[in-house]
Amino acid sequence: MLEIRNLHAAIDGKEILKGINLTVNKGEVHAIMGPNGSGKSTLAKVLAGHPSYEVTVGEVLYEGRNLLEMSPDERAREGVFMAFQYPIEVPGVSNAQFLRLAYNEKQKHLGGEELDPLEFKDLLKERAKVVEMEASFMSRSVNEGFSGGEKKRNEILQMAVLEPRLAILDETDSGLDIDALRVVAGGVNQLQGPENAIIVVTHYQRLLNYIVPDYVHVIADGQIAREGGKELALELEEKGYDWIKAQMHESATTLAPAN
Amino acid sequence: MATEVVKKESKYHEAFDALKARKPSVAWVELVRDSAMDVFESLGFPTVANEEWKYTNLAQLAKESFDIASSVEDLPFSAEQFSFPETFDSHVVLVNGIFRSDLSTTSQVEGVVALDLFDAIADARYSKMVRDYLARNANYHDRGLTALNTAFLESGVFVLVPKNFHAATPLQITYVADSAEAQTANFPRVLLVAEENSSLTLVERFVSTGQHPTFTNAVVEIVLMDRARLKHDRLQQENAEAFHVASTSAELGHGSSYNSTAINLGGKLARHDISVVMNHEGAECWVDGLYVVGSDQHSDTHSVIDHKQPHCNSHQLYKGILDGNGRAVFNGKIYVREGAQKTDAMQTNKNLLLSPQARVDTKPQLEIYADDVKCAHGAAVGQIDQEELFYLATRGIDPKLGKNLLTYGFAEEVIGKIGVESIRAQLDEAVLTQLHAPLPTEV
Numbered sequence: 049m050l051e052i053r054n055l056h057a058a059i060d061g062k063e064i065l066k067g068i069n070l071t072v073n074k075g076e077v078h079a080i081m082g083p084n085g086s087g088k089s090t091l092a093k094v095l096a097g098h099p100s101y102e103v104t105v106g107e108v109l110y111e112g113r114n115l116l117e118m119s120p121d122e123r124a125r126e127g128v129f130m131a132f133q134y135p136i137e138v139p140g141v142s143n144a145q146f147l148r149l150a151y152n153e154k155q156k157h158l159g160g161e162e163l164d165p166l167e168f169k170d171l172l173k174e175r176a177k178v179v180e181m182e183a184s185f186m187s188r189s190v191n192e193g194f195s196g197g198e199k200k201r202n203e204i205l206q207m208a209v210l211e212p213r214l215a216i217l218d219e220t221d222s223g224l225d226i227d228a229l230r231v232v233a234g235g236v237n238q239l240q241g242p243e244n245a246i247i248v249v250t251h252y253q254r255l256l257n258y259i260v261p262d263y264v265h266v267i268a269d270g271q272i273a274r275e276g277g278k279e280l281a282l283e284l285e286e287k288g289y290d291w292i293k294a295q296m297h298e299s300a301t302t303l304a305p306a307n
Numbered sequence: 308m309a310t311e312v313v314k315k316e317s318k319y320h321e322a323f324d325a326l327k328a329r330k331p332s333v334a335w336v337e338l339v340r341d342s343a344m345d346v347f348e349s350l351g352f353p354t355v356a357n358e359e360w361k362y363t364n365l366a367q368l369a370k371e372s373f374d375i376a377s378s379v380e381d382l383p384f385s386a387e388q389f390s391f392p393e394t395f396d397s398h399v400v401l402v403n404g405i406f407r408s409d410l411s412t413t414s415q416v417e418g419v420v421a422l423d424l425f426d427a428i429a430d431a432r433y434s435k436m437v438r439d440y441l442a443r444n445a446n447y448h449d450r451g452l453t454a455l456n457t458a459f460l461e462s463g464v465f466v467l468v469p470k471n472f473h474a475a476t477p478l479q480i481t482y483v484a485d486s487a488e489a490q491t492a493n494f495p496r497v498l499l500v501a502e503e504n505s506s507l508t509l510v511e512r513f514v515s516t517g518q519h520p521t522f523t524n525a526v527v528e529i530v531l532m533d534r535a536r537l538k539h540d541r542l543q544q545e546n547a548e549a550f551h552v553a554s555t556s557a558e559l560g561h562g563s564s565y566n567s568t569a570i571n572l573g574g575k576l577a578r579h580d581i582s583v584v585m586n587h588e589g590a591e592c593w594v595d596g597l598y599v600v601g602s603d604q605h606s607d608t609h610s611v612i613d614h615k616q617p618h619c620n621s622h623q624l625y626k627g628i629l630d631g632n633g634r635a636v637f638n639g640k641i642y643v644r645e646g647a648q649k650t651d652a653m654q655t656n657k658n659l660l661l662s663p664q665a666r667v668d669t670k671p672q673l674e675i676y677a678d679d680v681k682c683a684h685g686a687a688v689g690q691i692d693q694e695e696l697f698y699l700a701t702r703g704i705d706p707k708l709g710k711n712l713l714t715y716g717f718a719e720e721v722i723g724k725i726g727v728e729s730i731r732a733q734l735d736e737a738v739l740t741q742l743h744a745p746l747p748t749e750v
Contacts, residue, residue, distance in 0.1 A: 096701050097700070097701075119700070119705070120697060120700035121699075121700040121701075121704060121706070121709075124702055124703035124704075125703040130701050132698065132701075135698070136698035138695060138699070138712075138713065138716055139716050139717070139719075139720060140715065140716030140717060140718070140719030140720045140723070141716040141719070146712070149704060149708075149712065150702040150703050150704055157703070210702065
């Protein structure tokens with residue numbers, strides 16, 4: 049479904065990603081972990097198409113197509129979804145209006161049926177159960193005045209409505225208390241299936257107790273430093289990121305004489 | 308009958324003489340009109356040398372020649388097209404400033420008096436009240452345009468909400484500036500008095516018909532007695548050729564409440580002066596508005612909120628959306644007079660520029676002469692936020708549609724304050740249409 053090859057990306061001329069390779073197949077859950085500043089959020093934003101990041105080298109194939117040539121909105125309509133670490137507030141536009149517009153844009157693109165406000169209300173009511181959101185949230189402006197936990201739940205609600213094939217959760221666990229974490233993770237698990245894939249970007253292992261990954265990739269200094277199964281997350285929890293950094297340093301030292 | 312007035316102010320004088328012959332009135336009205344005409348002739352149209360008119364140039368308006376049409380027979384419209392479902396049976400129509408009982412439906416405003424202001428002057432039940440309050444809050448002695456309106460007083464609307472009466476139905480006044488036959492000037496005048504402990508929703512709508520330029524110079528005076536409440540929705544939707552200048556002046560009694568939402572969409576050149584005087588303790592006002600200007604449009608709002616007594620609250624949010632080479636001005640003064648302790652005043656002006664050629668001049672001003680008050684004000688001018696656009700894009704909404712949605716959201720904060728539901732819905736559409744920013748389905 050997704051193939052990232054030697055991806056380099058920079059912001060304001062500063063290289064953040066320095067050669068990422070990653071393959072994600074449908075039905076899989078991948079966790080991207082790493083210390084602060086390692087580039088894991090940058091990877092999420094580059095995949096979503098954030099205009100501030102420039103891809104300097106490498107390619108990304110999504111369903112066999114060149115993802116990097118697609119605009120952010122086109123990626124979204126083709127089934128790529130990113131849950132934001134800091135969801136944006138959209139004053140004056142209700143959640144229901146916003147979601148229906150997004151839903152219908154996608155339907156239009158895929159040749160599906162667009163829904164009028166009443167029909168959409170039913171769909172929304174159904175999907176809102178996934179994240180245990182009350183009806184009153186639907187008439188409130190998008191994310192305006194929402195608590196941190198409510199914003200994250202709203203992201204997962206959007207995911208539930210848009211049914212992405214590839215969902216990227218960018219530090220969705222940050223700032224969540226344990227109850228909100230359980231709700232958000234529960235929502236993600238309900239949306240996971242054999243036809244889609246999920247990339248969970250996180251600093252902590254905690255979320256991975258709820259969303260169990262098939263693969264764990266650890267990014268350090270813009271590169272994948274280590275890969276493994278879910279047990280790698282536990283090992284990281286125990287030993288900390290310094291362990292990875294120390295290993296990287298070691299291998300760099302080992303390589304040095306060859307130069 | 309039509310009387311032509313041209314660039315020289317003496318031509319207005321000709322029209323004035325004709326008016327006096329056509330519509331004579333009681334001695335005090337004659338005195339007011341004469342005195343107002345004298346003031347206009349000495350002051351003329353304001354120029355950019357006047358600080359209050361620094362950014363709004365009326366030179367072209369002053370040069371244009373307009374007919375003052377006292378009546379229009381064949382109307383190219385029906386009154387219903389301007390009313391809303393909620394006001395269908397409580398609709399007063401003025402055409403070129405003249406009260407039209409043939410077009411008005413006031414059967415549903417039971418309890419509320421809404422009649423030709425000129426008739427009210429002659430009516431023993433109302434004459435004293437009109438005399439007490441007319442030209443009291445809309446001071447014409449130092450304002451040429453208000454003086455011009457006052458000089459041409461020959462009709463208008465008198466609204467009286469009796470003591471303890473709470474009107475369930477909104478009252479709408481529609482001002483049609485018709486120029487089907489020629490360029491016309493019109494001088495609508497309204498006096499609204501809400502007696503003690505009464506309440507009303509007033510909807511004002513300014514529209515124009517015909518292809519020629521029109522000049523509307525409207526003056527609305529509002530008197531709220533103790534504990535009276537007025538919700539006031541004002542829609543200025545004149546056409547792209549129109550000159551529109553207007554003033555709204557409200558005087559608030561003890562514990563009264565005035566809640567105004569002014570939406571300015573139309574006009575080639577539009578100026579709205581709104582002033583609220585809080586003369587008694589415990590009054591509260593909301594003075595909100597939205598101006599939307601596209602290319603070749605100029606919209607100017609001047610607002611004065613005067614806290615003269617303690618324990619009054621004022622809230623103000625004005626927003627502007629500017630596209631093309633559109634120009635807007637917001638000037639908001641808040642005075643907190645000596646002794647007006649425990650005043651709570653909040654003022655915000657936010658502007659969204661959709662084009663690099665658009666320009667807004669904003670000047671919020673607070674003048675405080677009391678020491679135990681809570682006051683804040685601020686102004687902002689910005690563009691569509693790129694992070695917001697990206698967020699929408701990640702949900703499949705392309706940048707063009709995203710921009711429209713964000714613009715809609717920006718306007719909605721003010722439109723949402725409108726008390727009448729079908730007006731809100733119609734305005735959403737009107738704003739987006741004006742900005743050539745459609746959303747694919749009704750939102």
